[in-house]
Amino acid sequence: MMSPFEMNRNLDYLEEVLKTVPAYVEAFQAVFGGEITRQRVAMAIAAFERTLLSRDTPLDRHLRREPGALSSRQRAGLDLFLGKAGCAMCHNGPNLTDEQFHNLGVPEDPKAQEDPRVLATARFVAKVSGFPDYRTLRDDPGRFLVTKDPVDWKTFATPPLREVAATAPYMHNGALRTLEEVIDFYDRGGGDDPKKSPLLKPLGLTREEKEALKDFLAGGVSGTVLEIHPPRVP
Ligand code: HEC
Incomplete structure (x- = not known):
């Protein structure tokens, strides 16, 4: 809640500001039997996040052998995802992630690098992670910040x-704006970094193959969207 990357809120202020919203005062009373505290706010956020599940996507229904769950082009996209395009080497398992870390050679975003707020936030995180040269840092060191x-x-x-x-x-x-840009990036074999993952190779996808892969990503892995109407916090 305090991280400048997340809510950037002072906790004493957060408690007071939430207490000015009658809907939250009532909800905390009903759920916790007491007033709003930072600990209860953290518990409420954690409980809320546990409700944000993606389920019953066309891919889930396809895997349950429901006929027609994926369109034929989405099925072609899934075949590419598992085969020629090699996506499932890293994006696998129930959430389509191997839970590992890889260097893809993703370019730095020049616009973000010029934004003093982004730079200050990146240097703040590097400093608290014990990175000695944090003041001259321009690139994002990724997991290196944690493991050194x-x-x-x-x-x-x-x-x-x-x-x-x-x-x-x-x-x-956020250097790549659209799924098309992501697919083109992988089709080129990732970015220029000499230390990028050896799993990335130019793919030689045709235009139809790129469209099928995009169709699968755009429509095949999205489930029902939860509608949320939270009370307004001043
Ligand atoms: C070597 C492992 C690897 C392979 C192979 C791979 N990915 Fe990724 N993918 C990653 C990693 C790691 C990231 C996060 C990179 C980052 O944050 O800079 C990522 C990010 C993405 C994202 C962005 C998700 C987001 O929310 O920002 C998409 C979309 C994606 N991959 C799709 C694909 C597709 C499609 C393929 C096949 C053409 C593929 N990936 C192949 C490891 C891989």
């Missing part, structure tokens, strides 16, 4: 691909 092991330089977690149509822009820094 050179093999982790610019590696990032494989993200789940459930609901990916709704999570643009893509990659850790």
Whole structure:
């Protein structure tokens, strides 16, 4: 709640500001039998996040052998995902992630690098992670910040691909704006970094293959969208 990357809120202020919203005062009373505290706010957020599940996507129904769950083009996209395009080497399992870290050579986003707020946030995180040269840092060191092991330089977690149509822009820094750009990026064999993963190779996808893969990602892995109407916080 305090992280500048997340809510950037002072906790004393957060408690007071939430207490000015009658709907939250009542809801905390009903659920916790007491007033709003930072601990209860954290518990409420955690409980809320556990309800945000992606389920019953066309891919889930296809895997349950429901006929016609995926369109024929989406099925062609799934075949590419599992085969020629090699996506499932890293995006596999129930959430389409191997839960590992890889360097894909994702380019830095020049616009973000010029934004002093992004730079200050990146340097703040580097500083509290004990990175000695944090003031001259321009590139995002990725997992290296946590492990300080050179093999982790610019590696990032494989993200789940459930609901990916709704999570643009893509990659850790949002450098790729659309699913088309992501597919073109993989088709080129990833970025220029000499230390990028050896799993990435130019794919030689045809235009039809790119469209099938996009159709699968855009429509095949999205489930029912939850509608949320939270009370307004001043
Ligand atoms: C070597 C492992 C690997 C392979 C192979 C791979 N990915 Fe990824 N994928 C990743 C990692 C790691 C990231 C996160 C990179 C980052 O944040 O900079 C990612 C990110 C993505 C994202 C962005 C998700 C988001 O929410 O930002 C999409 C979409 C994606 N991959 C689709 C694919 C497709 C389609 C293929 C096949 C053409 C593929 N991936 C192949 C590891 C892989």
